[in-house]
Amino acid sequence: MRNIEIINGSRDTDGTYFGHIKGVPKPKELIEKTMAAAESRGADFTGITIKSSDYHDESSYGFILIGRPVIYLQGVDLIADCAWYSNAIRGLYEKLNIDGTLADRANNVVESIVRTLLHEYCHLKTLDVMGDYLAGGFDSRFTEYIDHVAKMRKGGPEALLQLDDRNRNGEIGEWIAEDYRLLLDPNSPYHNSNSITQDLLYPYLAADRRDYLKGALGL
């Protein structure tokens, strides 16, 4: 059974804030369809509630909060957003002389919601493995993975070290959520959002990075 709650407005009853911009609500049937697609790629939403609002904050598509088995979907206008992503990534493919077929597949609202569901699901699964990594960081299982993140991040390890512990752990957690998502859904038209250019330029490094994550998470 899938637990889906539609929130009308910018806040949930407990005060959780989706954003200040009124966007586009997602029909329950669409969320069910995308959950089924995400499940077919390895997600298991047992015990997880999906809360979907018609409000968003312009910067993200969804989020989770530590300690809650809830995935919050924000009300981004995905028809416009998918068209933007598809055009923009096509431009990047052209600059890199890469076949642009994948750009057409990115213009797809279902795939976009699947990306967000899997991204947030992977955060929840990582928290199951690591506990609150924002506070505690990552243990030695993640050494090789973080070594690759440090090599591929703009500004390298120096830039990572300029962040305070919590923000650094949070950023590494975002790389993990995206790479974990791509391990579950390798044919996704959406690249790791933290390293799109790097991964397109150096696909073998991206593959190695994901292999190390697979080992770290015991997948």
Place this chain on the structure above:
Amino acid sequence: MRDKRPNLDISSDEIESVRKEVAYRVKKGVSKSELEKIMAPAKKAKVVRTATKKVSQAHS
């Protein structure tokens, strides 16, 4: 912990800069001390756990 909108406004100059930077980082490698600093919070947690274990072993 958010699925963020990526930046896709990337110029050819920026692509070249990323190409050079990653190649440099791979060649140079990340030093052990830098990696230890990046992983530092976890190491602190490990020390605490180890210390607790030693205490409990001492009492057994």
